[in-house]
Amino acid sequence: MTKQTLSFQAEVAQLLHLVTHALYSNPEIFLRELISNASDACDKLRFEALNDGKLYEDAPDLQVRVSFDKAAKTLTITDNGIGLSEAEAIANLGTIAKSGTKEFMGKLSGDQKVDAQLIGQFGVGFYSGFIVADKITVESRRAGLPADQGVRWVSGGTGDFEVETINRPLRGTSVTLHLRPEGEEYLNTWKLKSIIGKYSDHISLPILMRKEEWKEGEDNKGGDMVLTDEWETVNKATALWSRPKKDITAEEYAEFYKQISYDHEAPLAHSHNRVEGGTEYTQLLYIPGKAPMDLWNRDKKGGLKLYVKRVFIMDDAEALLPSYLRFVKGVVDSADLPLNVSRELLQESRDVRAIRDGNTRRVLSMLEDLAKKQKTAPESQEGKIDVGSGDAVPAPEPTEALSAEVTDVVDKTATAADAAAQFADESDKYARFYAEFGSVLKEGLGEDFANRERLAKLLRFASTQSDAVTVSFADYKSRMKEGQEAIYYITADSLAAAKNSPQLEVFKKKGIEVLLMTDRVDEWALNYLNEFDGTPLQSVAKGAVDLGKLQDEEEKKAAEEAAETFKPLLAKLKEALKDKAEDVRVTTRLVDSPACLVVQDHGMSTQLARMLKQAGQSAPEVKPVLEVNAEHPLVKKLDGSVHFHDLAHILFDQALLAEGGLPDDPAAYVRRVNALLA
Numbered sequence: 001m002t003k004q005t006l007s008f009q010a011e012v013a014q015l016l017h018l019v020t021h022a023l024y025s026n027p028e029i030f031l032r033e034l035i036s037n038a039s040d041a042c043d044k045l046r047f048e049a050l051n052d053g054k055l056y057e058d059a060p061d062l063q064v065r066v067s068f069d070k071a072a073k074t075l076t077i078t079d080n081g082i083g084l085s086e087a088e089a090i091a092n093l094g095t096i097a098k099s100g101t102k103e104f105m106g107k108l109s110g111d112q113k114v115d116a117q118l119i120g121q122f123g124v125g126f127y128s129g130f131i132v133a134d135k136i137t138v139e140s141r142r143a144g145l146p147a148d149q150g151v152r153w154v155s156g157g158t159g160d161f162e163v164e165t166i167n168r169p170l171r172g173t174s175v176t177l178h179l180r181p182e183g184e185e186y187l188n189t190w191k192l193k194s195i196i197g198k199y200s201d202h203i204s205l206p207i208l209m210r211k212e213e214w215k216e217g218e219d220n221k222g223g224d225m226v227l228t229d230e231w232e233t234v235n236k237a238t239a240l241w242s243r244p245k246k247d248i249t250a251e252e253y254a255e256f257y258k259q260i261s262y263d264h265e266a267p268l269a270h271s272h273n274r275v276e277g278g279t280e281y282t283q284l285l286y287i288p289g290k291a292p293m294d295l296w297n298r299d300k301k302g303g304l305k306l307y308v309k310r311v312f313i314m315d316d317a318e319a320l321l322p323s324y325l326r327f328v329k330g331v332v333d334s335a336d337l338p339l340n341v342s343r344e345l346l347q348e349s350r351d352v353r354a355i356r357d358g359n360t361r362r363v364l365s366m367l368e369d370l371a372k373k374q375k376t377a378p379e380s381q382e383g384k385i386d387v388g389s390g391d392a393v394p395a396p397e398p399t400e401a402l403s404a405e406v407t408d409v410v411d412k413t414a415t416a417a418d419a420a421a422q423f424a425d426e427s428d429k430y431a432r433f434y435a436e437f438g439s440v441l442k443e444g445l446g447e448d449f450a451n452r453e454r455l456a457k458l459l460r461f462a463s464t465q466s467d468a469v470t471v472s473f474a475d476y477k478s479r480m481k482e483g484q485e486a487i488y489y490i491t492a493d494s495l496a497a498a499k500n501s502p503q504l505e506v507f508k509k510k511g512i513e514v515l516l517m518t519d520r521v522d523e524w525a526l527n528y529l530n531e532f533d534g535t536p537l538q539s540v541a542k543g544a545v546d547l548g549k550l551q552d553e554e555e556k557k558a559a560e561e562a563a564e565t566f567k568p569l570l571a572k573l574k575e576a577l578k579d580k581a582e583d584v585r586v587t588t589r590l591v592d593s594p595a596c597l598v599v600q601d602h603g604m605s606t607q608l609a610r611m612l613k614q615a616g617q618s619a620p621e622v623k624p625v626l627e628v629n630a631e632h633p634l635v636k637k638l639d640g641s642v643h644f645h646d647l648a649h650i651l652f653d654q655a656l657l658a659e660g661g662l663p664d665d666p667a668a669y670v671r672r673v674n675a676l677l678a
């Protein structure tokens with residue numbers, strides 16, 4: 001085919017503009033991206049060749065070669081992987097296929113500084129070559145196609161690219177960067193080797209470079225390093241997770257994480273284990289420190305990279321983790337699964353279920369470990385950090401130990417200073433984790449019944465004693481008043497609404513702590529948790545308030561008497577509000593407010609019903625119960641008032657306003673209040 005010139009998809013052009021114009025803080029990552037693509041291409045070939053061995057042609061040893069030409073100012077990355085057909089080159093190098101990248105494009109603000117940072121966090125794959133090159137030539141032939149169906153793709157990284165058919169006996173791809181003047185520093189063996197060592201050591205393929213030799217100059221005029229024709233492997237070339245833990249540095253773990261996660265920050269924790277016994281596999285799991293932009297995208301694939309005996313099988317293998325742990329990154333390498341396992345097969349495999357259970361337990365114990373090291377209340381902990389208690393090795397899990405033998409690949413010894421530094425840093429990791437992923441973790445209450453108790457221990461809330469989301473159920477229990485029989489909580493749209501809710505008044509008066517839950521998933525999640533460690537959970541906005549032993553005899557008597565004397569008034573109120581309220585009763589939960597709304601014990605809260613409606617979902621019509629404070633002057637004034645009807649409605653609508661709702665007929669409310677004010 002003759003040469004044709006094609007335009008980049010609009011998003012690619014936009015991305016390229018950014019790559020080349022925005023200040024790039026870390027230009028050397030282009031090499032990591034291109035080597036990673038080369039390695040992916042080899043993984044793909046290995047995978048396709050499982051069904052068609054001929055694809056290897058006569059070159060079964062997969063490898064990546066990095067070479068440069070000082071005179072031509074070019075740097076070339078060559079692989080003998082799957083290669084690209086002409087159509088694939090047009091499609092894959094001219095458009096953005098990955099939905100994540102598209103979403104990323106949508107986030108761009110137009111402010112170069114901000115966007116440059118975003119790019120740095122994201123990784124832009126192939127196009128990062130244009131950070132250092134003003135032209136890129138790709139030559140490729142897809143495995144299995146004849147030599148005369150090779151393709152050359154050339155672009156200057158602006159609006160368009162050229163493609164033409166070429167003859168290419170070699171299978172695979174070579175990407176040649178024509179370096180800009182600032183990129184010429186990469187024409188240097190030492191520099192390239194150090195970048196490869198930093199970013200690509202763990203790539204399981206050998207990365208080869210030409211050996212250099214010292215050559216004396218003529219007439220003793222000083223020599224130079226010159227390239228020879230001999231190639232040497234410059235990376236460790238073993239999959240990181242298959243190496244013993246003692247040989248892997250913290251930097252290597254962190255770098256591997258960055259590669260698989262596109263997160264530029266270090267993870268909060270990792271755990272690397274070989275599980276033996278029933279089902280054999282290696283797990284390397286990471287807890288990220290930051291939620292990805294698409295955490296809430298329902299189509300987002302979570303999950304881990306799956307390898308079978310170091311052969312890459314798939315990304316995002318969702319079956320290896322429950323969905324509420326979709327933020328976890330990592331790798332599972334199984335010795336037992338068949339190489340041709342598909343997503344469908346994964347769902348049904350017993351081995352996969354065992355791996356998923358093992359991964360889940362491991363993640364929970366990593367979180368428990370972080371939670372243990374978390375400073376609970378910064379002010380009360382000052383000077384109390386006990387370095388000795390910061391044990392790096394999580395306690396063995398009895399369940400796992402029973403079903404499988406877990407070998408910690410090998411432990412590391414850290415110096416006391418290291419441990420101190422690490423622990424200081426560890427002390428706020430759980431809070432950081434929880435701020436990013438706490439809401440996702442709560443989904444587990446409804447999803448993973450087997451681990452519900454462990455999950456409940458990991459939850460944190462704000463409370464009437466702490467604005468910070470740091471109070472665990474256990475903390476709460478340890479502070480419970482004598483005679484208190486329930487863990488009290490309230491759900492609301494915001495912390496301010498929760499804190500000022502009239503339902504809290506009697507609890508505040510009696511100094512009883514109430515957990516303040518303001519996360520959208522809280523009420524749903526709490527449906528699945530009726531008690532914690534034998535103590536029932538009780539919403540203060542549901543059912544009649546029952547303070548049990550916390551109420552003294554006098555108070556009880558007064559309440560009963562009030563209920564009796566107020567009977568006729570309650571009947572009148574009930575009649576006036578029959579369209580709005582399920583019932584009207586006297587309460588002891590109010591101190592300063594005249595009235596509040598509550599729902600029946602197992603009913604949906606008015607707030608959740610409101611949220612569902614706002615989200616366009618169907619919600620049952622919740623008719624709340626109006627509770628009135630018999631001691632309040634406004635309530636006392638009701639009886640015999642000529643404005644009884646208006647006052648009754650105002651009382652109800654104000655109770656609704658107080659909890660963040662809106663009266664059904666706001667204009668009528670305003671009219672009634674104005675009539676009274678006039």
Ligand SMILES: Nc1ncnc2c1ncn2[C@@H]1O[C@H](COP(=O)(O)OP(=O)(O)OP(=O)(O)O)[C@@H](O)[C@H]1O
Nearest residue numbers: 037038041079083084092093098124125126127173
């Ligand atoms: N060396 C290569 N061999 C074969 N195909 C390649 C090679 N490099 C890139 N490609 C193709 O070009 C596509 C785009 O590459 P790019 O690096 O931009 O994105 P990606 O690899 O899909 O995503 P990311 O790099 O973000 O993981 C790849 O998906 C792949 O199909």
